[in-house]
Amino acid sequence: MAKLFRNGTKNIRWSMISSVIAFVLLTIAMIIGDSQPAYTLPIHKVAAVPAFARKYGLPCSACHTAWPKLNDFGTAFRDRGYQIGNDRDSPIWQNPSYFPITARITPNWHLEHTTNQPIDSIPGCPAGSTCTTVNGNVTQHGMDLSGMDLWLVGTLYKNITFSVLPTTDPTTVWHFENAYVRFDNIRGSSWLNFKFGHFELNELISEKRFLFLSNNGGIYESYHYDAPGSANNFGLGDNESGIELMGHNANSSTRYALTVLSSSEGGVNLTNSVQTGGGAIGRTYDFYGTFDHAFQLGQNSMASSRLQGYAYVGQRPTYFQTADLGATNIYGIGNEPFYRVGFAGDLYIGKLNIMPFYMHGWDNVYLGTSTPSNAALPVGAQAPSFNAGFVEFGYYVNPQFVAIGRYELVRMQTQGNSSYASDYGDIDAYSVGFRWMPFMYSRAGLAFHTEYSITKSMGIIPLSGDGVGEIPAGSTPQNPIPVWSSSLMIGFDFAF
Numbered sequence: 001m002a003k004l005f006r007n008g009t010k011n012i013r014w015s016m017i018s019s020v021i022a023f024v025l026l027t028i029a030m031i032i033g034d035s036q037p038a039y040t041l042p043i044h045k046v047a048a049v050p051a052f053a054r055k056y057g058l059p060c061s062a063c064h065t066a067w068p069k070l071n072d073f074g075t076a077f078r079d080r081g082y083q084i085g086n087d088r089d090s091p092i093w094q095n096p097s098y099f100p101i102t103a104r105i106t107p108n109w110h111l112e113h114t115t116n117q118p119i120d121s122i123p124g125c126p127a128g129s130t131c132t133t134v135n136g137n138v139t140q141h142g143m144d145l146s147g148m149d150l151w152l153v154g155t156l157y158k159n160i161t162f163s164v165l166p167t168t169d170p171t172t173v174w175h176f177e178n179a180y181v182r183f184d185n186i187r188g189s190s191w192l193n194f195k196f197g198h199f200e201l202n203e204l205i206s207e208k209r210f211l212f213l214s215n216n217g218g219i220y221e222s223y224h225y226d227a228p229g230s231a232n233n234f235g236l237g238d239n240e241s242g243i244e245l246m247g248h249n250a251n252s253s254t255r256y257a258l259t260v261l262s263s264s265e266g267g268v269n270l271t272n273s274v275q276t277g278g279g280a281i282g283r284t285y286d287f288y289g290t291f292d293h294a295f296q297l298g299q300n301s302m303a304s305s306r307l308q309g310y311a312y313v314g315q316r317p318t319y320f321q322t323a324d325l326g327a328t329n330i331y332g333i334g335n336e337p338f339y340r341v342g343f344a345g346d347l348y349i350g351k352l353n354i355m356p357f358y359m360h361g362w363d364n365v366y367l368g369t370s371t372p373s374n375a376a377l378p379v380g381a382q383a384p385s386f387n388a389g390f391v392e393f394g395y396y397v398n399p400q401f402v403a404i405g406r407y408e409l410v411r412m413q414t415q416g417n418s419s420y421a422s423d424y425g426d427i428d429a430y431s432v433g434f435r436w437m438p439f440m441y442s443r444a445g446l447a448f449h450t451e452y453s454i455t456k457s458m459g460i461i462p463l464s465g466d467g468v469g470e471i472p473a474g475s476t477p478q479n480p481i482p483v484w485s486s487s488l489m490i491g492f493d494f495a496f
Helices: 014-032 050-056 072-079
Strands: 101-105 107-120 133-145 147-159 160-168 174-183 193-199 239-248 256-260 284-293 304-318 321-324 326-332 336-349 354-363 385-398 399-415 427-440 445-458 484-496
Touching: 072 239, 239 284
Parallel strands: none
Antiparallel strands: 101 147, 101 484, 107 133, 107 484, 147 160, 160 174, 174 193, 193 239, 239 256, 256 284, 284 304, 304 336, 321 326, 336 354, 354 385, 385 399, 399 427, 427 445, 445 484
């Protein structure tokens, strides 16, 4: 432990202490307030994806406010291991026409516009020309396809759940978004459920089920942010590999999850292609914990409101054990710590849904400055920290039409080097749109989706990757140039 927190990190930072205290107090308040359940889970309704709707003969709206966002019943059904407690839960009882698989894809038209991108001064740079790099605008537009999800999920046996989600990008490059088995209601208790495999973290505000789809709006900047110059590769929105102990009360109004994860950031074969240096990961484990509680804010609200506290503590390598005289990384060493702590809310007031989110992030000085921990630190090096968050809105005009909006910001609190500008790496993001669902039947769902999103990134590449994916020419950490990246999207999102 002495090595883990050396060079100024022996004394735990006050920001971490205060965040942890807030998390503990929130947890205690939720436990004390758990005297009245938010609702009673009926045993005759269920739907999570069209495959489940087909199995139980119910519309998708039984589990969703605006699909794919879950309502109270959808949350409880998922927590029960996609079971409702009758004979239909077992794969032994099935209509021959039923198969537990769902396909989802979004054909769309979109326009991407990004400012301050380094481009050739003469388009095409013809032979014999003297070209220089200048900052210009990059605009692209046309018809397109999203990637496709092909989700297989269900029960292998009573209280044994499986999920396999092969996902392709628009060029049909496949990977596994998730693949796990879960043992539900161990010893007859809903407080003991054990998951093993590759899965989404237990987040109150899920990036896999939210209502934004464009290049810039389709990610939470907070979930994927790392301080500029850091060797860290952590993203709260990334699916991870590990084991999870999760529990809930009878109607899932109170929930907890404790997770132990490989430090591969979701990589396979014990490698991680995005880790600094490429290839091999560190031989450590990360820890993630959440606690959330549901309550009512009004008699006519569409669903229960919920608050969650969370904390993630992990390590990442700063250099590698190598072979071939340094040409091949075998495994990561020189591990240094980082953490992310905060809270989230999913609040329903009548037809209005408000989702606040806050994160405080901190990286060790070696990790945060991409310095091997067996080497001297650069002049001015310091442990970077940042604060990030958003407020997302959804107004349900009626059960088939929802207007959506979000404002998100990231602010560096402490730069990785004292010479950097205070706003280097800051982000502001804005998104608005609507989602109209002409139908959500037991066989399928269709949504007409329109969205506009725009982000400002100070001296860094937009997290969406729009433009040419490069830092503006002439931009420096001491004098960052802002990059504006916008997306306009119109499309049809359907699942079957």
